[in-house]
Amino acid sequence: MVSIQELTDGPETLHLDPRHGAGGRRIDLPAAQRAAADLLIALGADLGHEGLADTPRRMAEAYAELLTPEPFTVTTFPNEGAYDELVLVRDVPFHSLCMHHLLPFQGVAHIAYLPGERIVGLSKLARVVEHVARDLQVQERMTRQIADWIDTTLQPRGVGVVLEAEHLCMTLRGVRKAGSRTVTSALHGLVRQDPRTRQEFLELVRG
Ligand SMILES: Nc1nc2c(ncn2[C@@H]2O[C@H](COP(=O)(O)OP(=O)(O)OP(=O)(O)O)[C@@H](O)[C@H]2O)c(=O)[nH]1
């Protein structure tokens, strides 16, 4: 999934290849378009209607877009100032697709790490959220994937990830509990084990 250019003193660059990223899937657009047409017909739609004629193609392309992670490059830097407090990026918006119903769930991610020898450009923390969100997901798995990625990439002293999201499969249909939000967390290393760091992380997340 990730190739690493070994550099001990300077920046270190990692490339995330979308083909091996979230789900590692290959999308067959013509087959998705045919399937979308079948689904619409099965749902009683008249594909002869002018407004619906191109809908199977649009549906296939829309799902392909939602399920294709963008490639990105990660550069890590030596932690030259020996910064040893939490770095936290809060309120990173995301949307993903629930693997049970293929309906969106959307919300915000809060991502923190306690640096060890290396730090990372802040935008990359948001990019990894975007990367794992382009998949058929459950929120728990997505939360852990973000935390695991930070662990593997930076080998920090601790990681904390909290996701808060509204699942449309729960608010628009089914039990229809509008306004309900699901909160998941993944805590690793000192953020999990050290009570002071854990407390600080949770306070920073709450703002
Ligand atoms: N744990 C977890 N569950 C999810 C997530 N997204 C959706 N679900 C749940 O997945 C479950 C699927 O349950 P089923 O009983 O098979 O499906 P269903 O009949 O459509 O369920 P209802 O939504 O209760 O009508 C539902 O309870 C959803 O709320 C998620 O990210 N994590």
Ligand SMILES: [Zn+2]
């Ligand atoms: Zn769902």
